[in-house]
Amino acid sequence: MKLGVFLVLFGDRSFEEALDFAASQGVKAVEIGTGGNPGNKHCNPDELLENKTAREQFKKALDSRGITISALSCHGNPLHPQKALAKADHEDFLKTVQLAELLEVPVVNTFSGCPGDHEDAKYPNWPVAPWPNDYQEILKWQWENKVIPYWSEMGKYAADHKVKVGLELHGGFSVHTPATLLRLREAAGEAIGANLDPSHMWWQGIDPVQAIHILGREGAIHHFHAKDTVIDPINVNKYGITDMQSYSNMLDRAWQFRTVGYGHDIKTWADIISALRLVGYDYVVSIEHEDGLMSIEEGFTKAVRNLQSIIIEDSSADMWWV
Structure with missing residues (x-):
C-alpha cells in the first residue's frame, strides 16, 4: 500500500508547493480535485485536456518528486433535480474521466448523487425510513428512473475510457452504504465501486472492517479515504446519528469528524489496514482532513505519523511456516 493525501487540503498553496509539502511528509500519492465540491485549484481539466504540453509539465511535477496520482476527484451531484446544477457536475465528471485516461490515472472519485422525489422537484430527497410508505415509493422512483439509468451509462463511459469510478459512500446521497453500492454495481457494472471512507461508516453505525469485508469480497473497493469520526455518547442520545446541527457546533453535535487516531485508537486503524490487505x-x-479541532497542517501530519506506524507497504511473503 501507499500513503496518500487529498491534495485539496492545500488549496492555499500552488500545485508545486503542495506537492513539495506532501513529499516532505513521506506521502507517495496524491488525490487531486478536478471540479465539483473539491474544486480544480491544482488541476483544471479544460486546460489540460486541450494542451499536451501542459499535461506533460503536470506529470513532470509529480514524477520529479516520486509521487503518483491515486485518483482524480470531482465530488458533486449529477442527479440534482435542478437541471443546471446536475449538468455542471455531469460535465465535470465527463471531463475528469477523459483526463484520467490521458494521465493514466485509474480511478475517478465522486458521489452517486441524489435526485428529487419527482421530475419537477427543486431539491434532493434522501429517504431514510421505510414508513410512511411514501418514502418507499420515492426511493423506488429514484433508483429506477434516475440512479440506475445514469450510472449504467456512466459506468460504461468510464470503462470505455479505462477508468474505474470510486463512489464515496456518504450520507445524503443515494449510495451511502455497502448494500446500496453493491445494488448499483450489480445494475451498472464493475467499473462502479467504492471510494470507502471509514468516517462515514462509523456515524451510520457501520463497522468499517465489516464494510471492507463485504465490499472487498466483491472486488468493489476502488479507492480508500483515511478519516476518523468520534461519536459523543451523550449528545447522540439527544440528537441521534442524523444530527442536523452545523459541523461547526462541535460541542453539542452527536458526532464529528476527526483526524486519524483521534476518534478511534491505532489498533482499530491497524485492523482496518489489515482487512484491506486481507481482501x-x-x-x-488517502488522508482527508476535516477535523475542526486542528489546523489542516497539524491534522494531516498527525494522520501521517499514525498511519506510517501501521500501513502495510511490502508485498506479502510466502508462508514459510506452512
Missing part, C-alpha cells in the same frame, strides 16, 4: 486491496490510503 486484496493494495492501493492508496
